[in-house]
C-alpha cells in the first residue's frame with residue numbers, strides 16, 4: 001500500500017512545473033557585481049542565512065554568477081573586497097532551467113549533478129524579434145523535495 005502511494009505520488013509529481021515551486025526573483029537575496037563586501041554587507045549575508053547567493057549585474061534579472069556562503073568565511077571586512085573579485089576567484093558553475101520543466105525532470109537533473117540550485121528562465125516573445133530568455137527566479141532541490149513531501153502528506 002505504501003508503494004502504491006509512492007507511485008501515485010510520483011505521477012502527480014510529474015504534472016507540477018518548476019514555475020510553481022520556485023522562489024520568485026523579487027524574493028531572492030542577491031548581491032550586485034560591483035558592490036563591495038564591507039562589514040554591513042557581510043553582516044547582512046550572515047543574517048539572511050542562505051547557503052548560496054546569486055550575483056547580478058545592474059538589473060536583477062541579469063545573473064552573472066553564484067557565491068557560496070563559505071566563500072565569505074575568510075574575508076576581512078576591512079578589505080572591502082569587491083564581489084566581482086570573489087566571483088572570479090571561485091567561479092562556481094551556474095545552471096539554468098526552463099520554468100515549464102516538470103519538477104520530476106528537475107529532480108532527476110539535480111540528482112545527477114553537483115549543483116542543487118538552478119536559475120529559472122521564461123521564454124519571452126518580443127515583437128519583430130527572436131524570443132528572449134528572461135530569468136524569473138531560482139529553484140533548489142529543497143523546493144522540489146518539499147513539494148514531494150507535501151504531496152505524500154496530503155495522500156495519507
Ligand code: ADP
Nearest residue numbers: 023027028029050051052053054138140142143
Ligand atoms: P539554503 O541552503 O540557503 O537554506 P535551500 O536550498 O535549502 O537553501 O532552499 C531553501 C529555500 O530558500 C528554497 O525555497 C529556496 O528557493 C530558497 N533560497 C535559496 N537561496 C536563496 C536566496 N539567496 N534568496 C532567497 N531564497 C533563497
